[in-house]
Amino acid sequence: METKGSRSPAMTDVARLAGVSHQTVSRVLNDHPNVKEQTRLRVRAAIAELNYRPNRAARALVTGRSQLIGVVARNSMLYGPASMLTEFEQAAADAGFAVSVGSVRELDRDSISAVVDRHLDQRVAGLVVIAQVASATEALAEIPADVPVVFIDGDPAAGRSLVTVDQVAGARAAVRHLLEAGHETVWHVSGPTEWFDSAGRIHGWRQTLLEAGREVPPLLSADWSAAEGYRAGQMLARMPEVTAIFAANDHLALGVLRALHERGRRVPHDVSVVGFDDVPEAAYFISAADHGAAVVRRCRPGRPDAVAGSAARGTRGSGHGDRSGTIGGT
Amino acid sequence: METKGSRSPAMTDVARLAGVSHQTVSRVLNDHPNVKEQTRLRVRAAIAELNYRPNRAARALVTGRSQLIGVVARNSMLYGPASMLTEFEQAAADAGFAVSVGSVRELDRDSISAVVDRHLDQRVAGLVVIAQVASATEALAEIPADVPVVFIDGDPAAGRSLVTVDQVAGARAAVRHLLEAGHETVWHVSGPTEWFDSAGRIHGWRQTLLEAGREVPPLLSADWSAAEGYRAGQMLARMPEVTAIFAANDHLALGVLRALHERGRRVPHDVSVVGFDDVPEAAYFISAADHGAAVVRRCRPGRPDAVAGSAARGTRGSGHGDRSGTIGGT
């Protein structure tokens, strides 16, 4: 060690300088009871003098648990997951944990297993899985029973610790809003159908129409991008019967808006479009409409209840799926 | 240990089953040369049978280095940093490292120091600082000389390892494009002026106008949000002399577009707006214009050279600052 640079001070060095045992240094650092104030101050002074820095690896080795929380998430620029991750990291840091992020390109079993393996090698204190498809659940069978796991946006039926919002209720509110505005029926541009979020929104959309005795039009499924929204919108814009569209997120809605515009369909005069997220930029989307009118407006139905974890709701910020808004709504 | 669950198998257990020393197990796992194939297979079989999982904390303790890379980033939903972080995590994972993300609410010295401390406690193998302001540099004085640090979007003048793109050249290209389209001068809505990115773009904008012998209008500085773009746009929309606007990112441009629209300023008929990022959704922004025309169009000038790290450019994807595009350009 001396040959390639001086060793960092360890607890034993602090102990020697302070004239106590290394165990007492540990007690001071971990706020154990039963340490005299005088002793504590002496140890603190030695820590400062030596510029001692704890080695978390040593602690993890003895305790069998690191101070890391592993996050499993899809490689995604989607506003919802990204905002969620950031909020989560802040909360974890405040609780004294570091966050290790492992992302997967696709939510398939093998990709997820590889990320989980990496986290388990680190002996993470817990795992957070931001997973929207069933394959994530299957991939997690190998997690030891003593590692806490929380799913965000998982399967509401899976019976695991879960933080999510009620996709069905959110979708119902959006569709109801459009029906009450006088539309005969509502068309839906969904996200990927294998995602739990999408399935919930589709279910809510379909149910609400059926309960209202309205025709359920064919579903247009997409991914979460504006490009796919545009593609779906190109179809819908050609159909004069289409007067109300519920898009599964704001980016999809943006694409739909553009397609409508290119076909001369005015929003909200000819067609109403409701998004779902709460992407900050959505407030500034312009839809072609009569000049001088207030073109973009948010319509805020009552907040649906979360399935679980109203405190975690705060962690989620204003995010993903908890509000529907009208872009060019009536 | 037995009292609260069986201990996970360690290297010594694998060694016993395979009939070799624990050192040989380590050699097999770390692909050392000088291990007989026959021995290697025997060890591999024992690893599989025991479902052995390495403990990275033990390794970190002995080597003094963990297999973690610490990232310091601002709590931000901005498209550029978020896409960068995701690409980076993928590259790190491919190289066998986990990424621990520490975010700060503000890029001030104390916040950054706290995050850096957490990473150093973990004995990270390296640090990546996504920092756009000078205070980040000051906060990093305490990093030991033997911890590699890479800045992304730092100060081009700081002489440290840096990955960034040429903000000045990108801005010059955007402004030149607007001048060549016939505009007398170009107005600029910048991001936060203390960010290196903003400073570079402002510099490029100003320089290009001066070199062309054009008047340099007053700068409108903002943050990176559509809301701030809207605020600046409300001013510009009132001034008939304003025919060309260079916005520092696409979200700012979106806000500007909306403000212009509300004042009846047609894009691109009356005003041209150029953004800077390459946010996917920007392709779908609608600007109020003559019906039937192709309303939103991307204009792609030649790519400016990066300051450093063309390989890292790939890591950055199509992202932040390397292209300017016209939203409703001529």
Place this chain on the structure above:
DNA sequence: GCAGGCATTGTTATCGATAACATTTCCCAT
């Protein structure tokens, strides 16, 4: 056959912290 060199493997020590158990000190009640 013997010596030397290289391949292969093993033994001992170490990393820096906490757990577990042991010892000492102090205070109060009888």
Place this chain on the structure above:
DNA sequence: ATGGGAAATGTTATCGATAACAATGCCTGC
């Protein structure tokens, strides 16, 4: 003064891996 109990502190062991050095086996050349 003595004994008991609690507070305060210390000693020993351990965690699971790699580093460093040691030992053994094998092959080739003389």
